[in-house]
Amino acid sequence: MPDIGGSDLFVLAFGDILHYFNPYTATLFLLALLFTGLVIASRPERQLDIAFGGDAYYAKMTTVSEMRFRRFMAIACGLASMGAMASGDIFNFTLFVSLVGITNVGIVSAVRIRHVLNAAYEYGIVAMVATLPLFGGAALILGTTGTLSIQALAAGGFAVPLVGKALLALGVIGEGMAPFYAAKAEMFRAPGAPYVIMCSLSSLLIFLRVVEIVITI
Amino acid sequence: MIPVYSLGLLGAFASAGIAFYALMRETDGLHRLLLTDLVEVVTLAFIALLGTDLAEALILPGLVVGVSELIALSEIFRIKEGYTRPPADTLQIEVMNTAPPILAALLVIYGIILSGFSGGAVAGLGVIFYFLSRDPGERFELIETASGYSWVLWIIAFFIFMVFPQHWFFAVMLAGSAILVKVMAKMSLIGTMRGDPDA
Numbered sequence: 001m002p003d004i005g006g007s008d009l010f011v012l013a014f015g016d017i018l019h020y021f022n023p024y025t026a027t028l029f030l031l032a033l034l035f036t037g038l039v040i041a042s043r044p045e046r047q048l049d050i051a052f053g054g055d056a057y058y059a060k061m062t063t064v065s066e067m068r069f070r071r072f073m074a075i076a077c078g079l080a081s082m083g084a085m086a087s088g089d090i091f092n093f094t095l096f097v098s099l100v101g102i103t104n105v106g107i108v109s110a111v112r113i114r115h116v117l118n119a120a121y122e123y124g125i126v127a128m129v130a131t132l133p134l135f136g137g138a139a140l141i142l143g144t145t146g147t148l149s150i151q152a153l154a155a156g157g158f159a160v161p162l163v164g165k166a167l168l169a170l171g172v173i174g175e176g177m178a179p180f181y182a183a184k185a186e187m188f189r190a191p192g193a194p195y196v197i198m199c200s201l202s203s204l205l206i207f208l209r210v211v212e213i214v215i216t217i
Numbered sequence: 218m219i220p221v222y223s224l225g226l227l228g229a230f231a232s233a234g235i236a237f238y239a240l241m242r243e244t245d246g247l248h249r250l251l252l253t254d255l256v257e258v259v260t261l262a263f264i265a266l267l268g269t270d271l272a273e274a275l276i277l278p279g280l281v282v283g284v285s286e287l288i289a290l291s292e293i294f295r296i297k298e299g300y301t302r303p304p305a306d307t308l309q310i311e312v313m314n315t316a317p318p319i320l321a322a323l324l325v326i327y328g329i330i331l332s333g334f335s336g337g338a339v340a341g342l343g344v345i346f347y348f349l350s351r352d353p354g355e356r357f358e359l360i361e362t363a364s365g366y367s368w369v370l371w372i373i374a375f376f377i378f379m380v381f382p383q384h385w386f387f388a389v390m391l392a393g394s395a396i397l398v399k400v401m402a403k404m405s406l407i408g409t410m411r412g413d414p415d416a
Binding site: 023024079082095098099101105106109112114117118120121124127128129131132135136140141142 | 226229231233237240246249250253256257259260263264266267271272275278279282283284286287289290292293294296369
């Protein structure tokens with residue numbers, strides 16, 4: 001099996017369930033850690049809307065309770081992405097990925113604006129439906145090989161079904177769908193900059209990790 | 218073993234196909250939310266098909282993820298549609314005034330006989346039913362206290378398992394009855410939930 005992550009830097013094994021870092025995942029982990037720190041330290045942006053036909057503008061204020069909730073969700077999202085980077089067990093990885101999906105919904109859903117809530121609701125349904133291929137893929141891999149440990153699967157000797165890998169990748173794509181709603185822009189017209197960027201970063205990270213997993217096993 | 222598993226997989230994929238088709242056809246927001254729950258059940262079926270102890274352990278987090286996503290989405294839906302009216306006080310059905318004590322007692326007694334996690338679930342169902350049909354009053358402190366003490370007993374049982382393995386039977390009994398009370402107390406809180414006016 002091709003080893004794209006490089007040699008292991010650190011392995012913490014609890015029996016069958018293990019956590020490991022290689023240069024690839026360690027880089028992603030540090031990125032998530034750095035951005036979580038930034039989210040904790042930074043203050044939300046104040047969005048300005050220009051009123052057409054005049055010099056006037058609307059200043060949208062973010063209330064303290066909304067800011068607190070979104071910051072909490074962004075931090076939780078950062079922790080979930082870090083967990084997904086460090087986990088060496090496919091099922092734990094899927095759980096962290098679905099946690100990323102839930103917190104991504106949470107980050108945008110605190111905004112009490114109707115079009116933002118509509119987009120968050122649609123995305124939430126996608127994220128919820130995506131748990132089917134996500135867990136289905138992990139269950140198929142467990143059912144055919146008898147193990148969920150990425151290192152054991154990477155060591156070879158198992159015929160990991162292509163369907164399982166495809167379902168896993170599909171599930172991660174569904175859970176990390178949030179930035180693609182940026183094309184619709186409704187979701188990202190919500191005020192409060194650093195928290196919304198957490199959606200994009202976390203889904204980028206889980207995409208990169210699932211590529212590594214699918215190629216390695 | 219293998220043909221049964223493949224047959225089950227076929228059934229699960231077929232159910233997933235039906236669920237996705239329904240989701241594609243449906244346009245009403247609330248109905249789509251309900252249909253996603255259908256997809257969640259198929260997800261659990263995928264895991265349950267493995268039929269091992271590990272699968273049993275994996276279903277619980279899968280279920281928790283599904284339920285938490287469902288709760289988050291229904292909260293978004295509620296705020297999006299502006300539903301803020303709290304539900305009515307109690308169910309106004311005549312039989313609910315007479316039947317609950319008997320049914321609840323039967324379920325609780327059967328739950329105690331079962332003991333452990335499933336016994337707690339059965340007994341909890343009885344208590345939920347009782348609280349749902351009666352005005353709950355202020356029994357939260359009592360329930361919370363019982364739940365807390367039973368949790369402590371459960372932890373003590375675990376320490377007995379690790380430190381004094383020769384007393385395993387006592388620890389099993391302790392853990393079994395503690396988890397009974399714990400699950401029952403947690404479930405009974407559901408029966409008292411009617412939503413606050415300011416929720």
